[in-house]
Amino acid sequence: MTRAFTATHAIDRPAEEVWRLLTDWDRAAGWLGVDRVTAEGPTAAGTRLRFTTRGKDRAAEITAVDPGRSVTVRSQQGGVTADYTYRVEPAGTGARLTLDADVRTRGAWAAIGPLLRWVIRRTDARQPAALDRERAGR
Incomplete structure (x- = not known):
């Protein structure tokens, strides 16, 4: 088994706005729980x-986008190797x-x-809720 988790959070904003915030990498550090992110x-x-x-310093790569x-x-x-897939749905x-x-x-x-x-x-399952708090300025 390789699935670490699935976390879902409802956000009271249109899907288009959530997508913009999700992919605004310059502002993502707060909800990702890191000090800084640059794309x-x-x-x-x-x-x-x-x-x-x-x-x-760490690096990651975007491997797929819809x-x-x-x-x-x-x-x-x-x-x-960790793959994080973020999905936004109305x-x-x-x-x-x-x-x-x-x-x-x-x-x-492999042993651990x-x-x-x-x-x-x-540590990371809270990211969807953290993005919502960041959006709301809380």
């Missing part, structure tokens, strides 16, 4: 994202934001894969 281009497959967190609907970001660190007068996280481990990391997925679930 090396538009939200498109192949664009690299640079993260700074706890004094360390404009207005979904974006997948892949992070690879050593023997760990829901009544608002939107539903869903985050699916898939975490694969190999080599020495279940623990690593648990840690990632504990």
Whole structure:
């Protein structure tokens, strides 16, 4: 099993507005739980994202985009590959934001894969709700 979690949050804003906020990488640090994010281009497959967190620089890559609907970001660190797929769907007068996280481990990391997925679930499953709080300025 490689699925770390699925988290869904209803947001009382139109789906188009949620998509704009989701893909505004310059403003994403707060809801992602990192110090800084910069994108090396538009939200498109192949664009690299640079993260700074706890004094360390990390990189990720956008691997898939369905404009207005979904974006997948892949992070690879050593023997760990994590794919985060964010989906925005209309829901009544608002939107539903869903985050699916898939975490694969190999080599020495394989033995602690279940623990690593648990840690990632504990830290990253709150991102959809955090994006909503960030949007509302709370």
